[in-house]
Amino acid sequence: MLISxxxxxxxxxxxxxxxxxxxxxxxNNCEQKFEVILVDDGSTDKSWQSITALTxxxxxxxxxxxxxxxxxxxxxxxxxAGLHQASGNAAIVMDADLQHPPSMIPQMLSIWxxxxxxxxEAVKRRRQNESLLHRFSAKLYxxxxxxxxxxxxxxxSDFKLLDRRVVDQYIALPxxxxxxxxxxxxxxxxxxxxxxxPPQRQIGRSRWSIGKLxxxxxxxxxxxxxxxxxxxxxxxxxxxxxxxxxxxxxxxYKWQGFAEEGFPTVILLILGMGSxxxxxxxxxxxxxAEIYWEVKHRPSYIISQSIAPxxxxxxxxxxxxxxxKSGHST
Ligand code: UDP
Ligand code: MG
Numbered sequence: 001m002l003i004s005x006x007x008x009x010x011x012x013x014x015x016x017x018x019x020x021x022x023x024x025x026x027x028n029n030c031e032q033k034f035e036v037i038l039v040d041d042g043s044t045d046k047s048w049q050s051i052t053a054l055t056x057x058x059x060x061x062x063x064x065x066x067x068x069x070x071x072x073x074x075x076x077x078x079x080x081a082g083l084h085q086a087s088g089n090a091a092i093v094m095d096a097d098l099q100h101p102p103s104m105i106p107q108m109l110s111i112w113x114x115x116x117x118x119x120x121e122a123v124k125r126r127r128q129n130e131s132l133l134h135r136f137s138a139k140l141y142x143x144x145x146x147x148x149x150x151x152x153x154x155x156x157s158d159f160k161l162l163d164r165r166v167v168d169q170y171i172a173l174p175x176x177x178x179x180x181x182x183x184x185x186x187x188x189x190x191x192x193x194x195x196x197x198p199p200q201r202q203i204g205r206s207r208w209s210i211g212k213l214x215x216x217x218x219x220x221x222x223x224x225x226x227x228x229x230x231x232x233x234x235x236x237x238x239x240x241x242x243x244x245x246x247x248x249x250x251x252x253y254k255w256q257g258f259a260e261e262g263f264p265t266v267i268l269l270i271l272g273m274g275s276x277x278x279x280x281x282x283x284x285x286x287x288x289a290e291i292y293w294e295v296k297h298r299p300s301y302i303i304s305q306s307i308a309p310x311x312x313x314x315x316x317x318x319x320x321x322x323x324x325k326s327g328h329s330t
Contacts, residue, residue, distance in 0.1 A: 001032045001114065004091040005105075006082030008075050009051065010041040012096040015203035016050040020057075023102045027062045030106055035063045035309075037082045038096075042072035051307070058309045066307035075207075076178040077301040079158070083171050085306075089115070092161045093180070097201050100159035104196060108161045111192050115163050119184060119191035122159035124198050141217045148225035151185040157198070160184060176300050177293060179220045186224070222290050229287055232280045239276070 005027075009016070027034045036058075038051045051066040058064040067081055079093055090112055094100040100122065108120045130138075138155075146152050158180055162170065169187050184191075221228070246269075 001090075002088040003030075003032045003034050003109065004082075004086035004088035005034055005036045006039065006079060006086060006091055006093045007036065007096050008039050008041055008078035008082065008093075009043060009047050009096045010072060010075070010078070010207055011043045011045045011047060012204060013043070013045045013047045013050050015097055016047065016054070018203065019096055019098055019102075020054055022098065024057075024062060026102045026105055028059075030109065032109060033061050033063075035065060035086070035088060037065045037067060037085050039078040039082045040066065040068045041075065041078040042069050048305075055307045055309055063309040065309060066305070067303055068305040070302040070304040073301040075158070076180055079180050080171070080178055081301045081303060083162075083167055086167060088164070090161055090163050091167050092159075094159050097204060099198050099201055100157065101196060101199065104159075104194060108194065111194065112161050112163065115165075117192045118163040118166050118189035120161040121156050121184075121191055121193055122196050123193045124155045124157055125195040137213075145182070145217075145221055145224065148221055148227040149182065149186075151182060151224065153181050153185045154193070156181055156185075156193070159196075163189070165189070175223070175294060176297060177219065177223060177290070178300065179216075179223060182220055182224050218286070219290070222286055226287075228283055232283060235276065235280070239273070 005023075007019075012019075023036070027036075036054075038054065040048045040051055048066070048068050051068075055064045055066050065085060067085060069078060069081060082093070083091060090109075092105060092108065094102070104122060108122075111117055111120045142153065142155065146154075160180075162184065166184065166187060166189050170183060173183060
């Protein structure tokens with residue numbers, strides 16, 4: 001049995017040695033063979049040099065591949081690049097910062113049990129060390145996502161084991177913009193959750209700013225649900241009911257011989273209707289933007305360099321000039 005381990009890496013050079021030390025010890029004690037695919041997502045530090053060095057330390061039981069993306073395409077694209085490369089019977093996706101404890105891998109593999117369970121997902125038990133605002137917004141986001149998409153991604157993380165069948169289905173999906181957590185839930189399959197307490201990041205810092213998180217929330221909800229768009233119809237319907245009421249009232253006043261003074265009412269109505277219309281247009285714009293990026297069908301990522309394990313017979317090291325692979329998701 002070969003297990004692929006996919007690790008997206010973005011400016012993680014200071015922590016890679018510790019990651020490898022922890023990981024190698026655990027993997028060497030498992031009975032399965034591993035291929036570790038380290039995907040450098042356009043790091044600007046020396047992560048790629050460290051990855052190159054790691055590809056020389058591999059053994060027969062633990063092979064190490066390095067993939068370097070031509071620029072920073074984002075974690076989702078890096079995960080997809082790794083999954084395209086993976087040839088194992090199962091693939092495990094995990095972060096490079098040890099916030100996804102490698103010590104859980106043996107238990108994940110025993111739950112997977114050679115394909116009896118198709119997805120094993122690590123679910124965050126509690127969000128300690130996070131501010132009240134962060135926890136509240138996370139809860140609000142998951143509620144909104146679950147409600148609008150009809151999927152339950154709970155408090156799940158990107159730390160998941162996917163059986164080969166799931167990996168094949170995932171990479172066969174046609175969309176360019178990916179949301180790993182949502183899509184694995186959308187694919188279905190038999191999933192078992194494993195709870196864990198995410199430790200704090202020891203080295204480096206999280207790449208997620210508030211802006212990036214909001215953007216992820218926006219794009220994930222829009223790409224998984226047409227509910228916001230359809231809610232415009234309901235809002236429009238409500239507006240029609242209101243306008244019928246007001247029309248009748250105005251006509252009634254006119255027939256009675258006294259016109260309503262109501263100048264403030266007119267102003268309020270114009271402002272209200274104007275902003276509602278703009279909001280609706282904005283929402284439609286969001287969906288059009290999503291369609292715009294999808295129909296271009298640009299690759300999700302571009303590989304500029306790849307390194308196969310030094311111990312494998314078909315060792316290859318290619319650079320951007322002789323081989324540029326692109327990650328079309330079809
Ligand atoms: N990462 C990546 N590309 C990016 C941002 C992050 O490959 O553009 C990787 C990063 O190196 C790490 C994982 O994704 O291995 C999770 O990133 P981070 O720790 O910043 O996220 P958080 O744990 O705060 O969700
Ligand atoms: Mg992290």
